[in-house]
Amino acid sequence: LFGLRKLDTDFLNELEEAFIAADLGPMLAGELVEELGSRNRSGEIAGVEQAKAWLRAELARQLMPAGAPAPAAALTPAAVLAPVAAASKPAVWFFLGVNGSGKTTAVGRIAHRLQGEGRSVLLAAGDTFRAAAGAQLEIWAERTGSAIVRHKEGGDPAAVIFDAYDAAKNRGTDVLLVDTAGRLHNKKNLMAECEKMFRVLAKRGGQAAEVFLVLDAATGQNAVQQALLFREVAPLTGIILTKLDGTAKGGIAFRLVRETGLPIRYAGLGEGMEDIEPFNAAAFVDAILP
Amino acid sequence: GLSDKLQQVFARLRGSGRRISEQDVNESLRAIRVALLEADVALEAVKALTQAIREQAVGEKVLESVRPGDMVVKIVQDEIARLLGASDTAIRYRTEGPTVILMCGLQGSGKTTTCAKLARLLASRDGRKPLLAAADLKRPAAIAQLQTLGRELGFPVYSEAVADPVRVCTGAVKHARAEGRDLVILDTAGRLHVDEELMREIKAVHAALSPDETLLVLDAMTGQDAVRSARAFHETLPLDGLILTKLDSDTRGGAALSLRHATGRPIKFAGVGEQLDKLEEFHPDRMAGRILG
Numbered sequence: 001l002f003g004l005r006k007l008d009t010d011f012l013n014e015l016e017e018a019f020i021a022a023d024l025g026p027m028l029a030g031e032l033v034e035e036l037g038s039r040n041r042s043g044e045i046a047g048v049e050q051a052k053a054w055l056r057a058e059l060a061r062q063l064m065p066a067g068a069p070a071p072a073a074a075l076t077p078a079a080v081l082a083p084v085a086a087a088s089k090p091a092v093w094f095f096l097g098v099n100g101s102g103k104t105t106a107v108g109r110i111a112h113r114l115q116g117e118g119r120s121v122l123l124a125a126g127d128t129f130r131a132a133a134g135a136q137l138e139i140w141a142e143r144t145g146s147a148i149v150r151h152k153e154g155g156d157p158a159a160v161i162f163d164a165y166d167a168a169k170n171r172g173t174d175v176l177l178v179d180t181a182g183r184l185h186n187k188k189n190l191m192a193e194c195e196k197m198f199r200v201l202a203k204r205g206g207q208a209a210e211v212f213l214v215l216d217a218a219t220g221q222n223a224v225q226q227a228l229l230f231r232e233v234a235p236l237t238g239i240i241l242t243k244l245d246g247t248a249k250g251g252i253a254f255r256l257v258r259e260t261g262l263p264i265r266y267a268g269l270g271e272g273m274e275d276i277e278p279f280n281a282a283a284f285v286d287a288i289l290p
Numbered sequence: 291g292l293s294d295k296l297q298q299v300f301a302r303l304r305g306s307g308r309r310i311s312e313q314d315v316n317e318s319l320r321a322i323r324v325a326l327l328e329a330d331v332a333l334e335a336v337k338a339l340t341q342a343i344r345e346q347a348v349g350e351k352v353l354e355s356v357r358p359g360d361m362v363v364k365i366v367q368d369e370i371a372r373l374l375g376a377s378d379t380a381i382r383y384r385t386e387g388p389t390v391i392l393m394c395g396l397q398g399s400g401k402t403t404t405c406a407k408l409a410r411l412l413a414s415r416d417g418r419k420p421l422l423a424a425a426d427l428k429r430p431a432a433i434a435q436l437q438t439l440g441r442e443l444g445f446p447v448y449s450e451a452v453a454d455p456v457r458v459c460t461g462a463v464k465h466a467r468a469e470g471r472d473l474v475i476l477d478t479a480g481r482l483h484v485d486e487e488l489m490r491e492i493k494a495v496h497a498a499l500s501p502d503e504t505l506l507v508l509d510a511m512t513g514q515d516a517v518r519s520a521r522a523f524h525e526t527l528p529l530d531g532l533i534l535t536k537l538d539s540d541t542r543g544g545a546a547l548s549l550r551h552a553t554g555r556p557i558k559f560a561g562v563g564e565q566l567d568k569l570e571e572f573h574p575d576r577m578a579g580r581i582l583g
């Protein structure tokens with residue numbers, strides 16, 4: 001789009017359509033194009049080259065909520081950077097989200113990265129409902145050399161977390177990764193079950209160091225509702241955007257950051273062990289610009 | 291929802307005391323466009339819809355009408371109903387030998403769960419004797435997942451310790467014949483339509499099995515990517531129908547509007563919950579109401 005072209009109405013319309021196609025949503029797409037148009041009229045931006053530069057900077061800026069840690073430093077939170085005081089171990093990280101978004105796979109891949117950094121990892125099989133959920137996580141535990149705490153199917157997820165936390169404390173584990181069942185944000189009973197997990201952990205003297213909302217990058221405008229309702233029952237600290245290796249651009253990220261102030265922390269770029277990375281805003285923005 | 295928004299737009303115009311102009315219709319079209327995009331209707335479908343609405347609305351009828359808001363709302367509803375098409379939930383059963391249904395779709399869309407749900411629905415609705423085939427050889431515990439669901443429903447699940455899904459699928463059909471099962475539902479691995487190797491793989495399964503129905507399982511919460519992926523699968527496969535899952539979420543599900551137009555195929559069933567009895571025949575009129583909000 002940014003080839004040899006004039007910065008005219010046709011260009012702005014095409015740009016707006018590209019943003020809509022990337023799931024930025026009609027309001028944000030319209031805003032950006034309007035802003036660009038007015039800066040062009042005022043003479044501040046002349047021509048498509050300058051427009052591209054401005055968009056790159058502006059979109060990257062919109063992905064950085066105030067006060068969020070820079071993504072590169074984000075993989076290991078302060079709680080697990082050496083030296084780790086015994087009292088702050090284990091760092092408990094939760095993985096929440098709607099059905100099929102990629103939570104269990106994210107847990108497995110982050111366990112792999114942490115192991116690679118020399119951290120000890122325990123997985124909690126907090127999905128006690130879905131068929132073969134525990135078996136799926138068990139395979140990731142084996143693949144990554146992580147310990148796992150798992151109860152029978154149908155049990156209380158809070159009880160799994162309770163046991164896993166105790167086990168991690170007793171073993172001096174650095175990080176406890178909690179896999180949870182997929183749940184739709186509009187299901188009151190499931191959201192109440194989610195809230196209970198944090199209460200039970202607090203009762204045990206623990207607290208969540210990280211709470212990730214795991215979100216499929218192809219999700220449409222409903223993603224905002226998901227984030228807002230999950231945040232009512234969980235102290236979310238960041239978003240993991242999965243399946244960015246598809247054709248979906250994940251443009252809902254902009255609305256999410258704007259409306260929740262949550263940072264995008266990791267990107268899932270495939271199904272393999274290595275295919276999760278700290279979120280790279282510049283690369284993300286480049287993939288969105290047509 | 292959209293109907294209320296449109297009524298507001300027209301109430302304002304009427305309140306201004308002058309006649310409704312073409313310019314005013316354009317303003318209502320902008321409101322329609324934003325509302326449909328917010329509901330995740332594909333951009334190409336929004337453009338086609340607003341064009342069709344403009345042509346009808348700019349006609350004499352609406353401009354002269356006492357209640358232009360109502361007329362535009364009716365035009366929008368009719369156009370959406372037209373895009374969704376008539377209900378079509380039939381399965382093309384074979385008269386001899388087991389009917390084969392191939393399920394495909396992106397990662398996490400709900401294929402494995404829907405295989406089991408569909409077996410249950412077709413057993414109950416059409417008196418079928420289903421066999422489930424565990425042909426996802428990639429995902430950890432995918433076979434165990436389908437086996438658990440099959441056990442729960444009392445349906446046999448076929449699997450083979452091999453690396454080639456074609457072998458599992460052909461083995462399943464052979465096994466179904468031998469056991470008197472008249473329906474085989476093939477669960478496959480989630481795949482991206484841009485993954486050439488995996489699209490070749492499912493094309494090979496399709497070629498070897500000549501399924502009677504090929505159904506794309508798509509997450510109703512998908513945004514603009516829905517029509518892209520559906521079109522890509524349809525160009526590789528050809529599809530006979532679609533199943534929209536997770537409609538028990540509060541997503542407006544606008545993706546549904548463009549699917550028939552993009553593939554020429556109907557949405558046959560809707561997943562409306564995690565439990566195995568939560569699969570319904572798809573109702574186009576109910577979907578239209580949901581998208582309009």
Ligand SMILES: Nc1nc2c(ncn2[C@@H]2O[C@H](COP(=O)(O)OP(=O)(O)OP(=O)(O)O)[C@@H](O)[C@H]2O)c(=O)[nH]1
Nearest residue numbers: 099100101102103104105182243268269270397398
């Ligand atoms: N291509 C691609 N596939 C992914 C990615 N992340 C996860 N997946 C796939 O998405 C599917 C669902 O992943 P899961 O980890 O089971 O998702 P989940 O959120 O735990 O699902 P539920 O527990 O059932 O809610 C699997 O097939 C994964 O391999 C990604 O970044 N890229």
Ligand SMILES: Nc1nc2c(ncn2[C@@H]2O[C@H](COP(=O)(O)OP(=O)(O)OP(=O)(O)O)[C@@H](O)[C@H]2O)c(=O)[nH]1
Nearest residue numbers: 099100397398399400401402403480536561562563
């Ligand atoms: N709420 C709800 N959840 C659903 C529905 N259909 C499937 N699910 C859930 O969505 C998640 C993913 O379902 P799967 O059947 O594992 O999806 P899949 O397409 O087989 O996933 P892959 O094989 O990894 O590509 C599971 O948690 C299911 O229980 C539905 O209609 N409503």
Ligand SMILES: [Mg+2]
Nearest residue numbers: 103104127133
């Ligand atoms: Mg899971």
Ligand SMILES: [Mg+2]
Nearest residue numbers: 401402426432
């Ligand atoms: Mg599956």
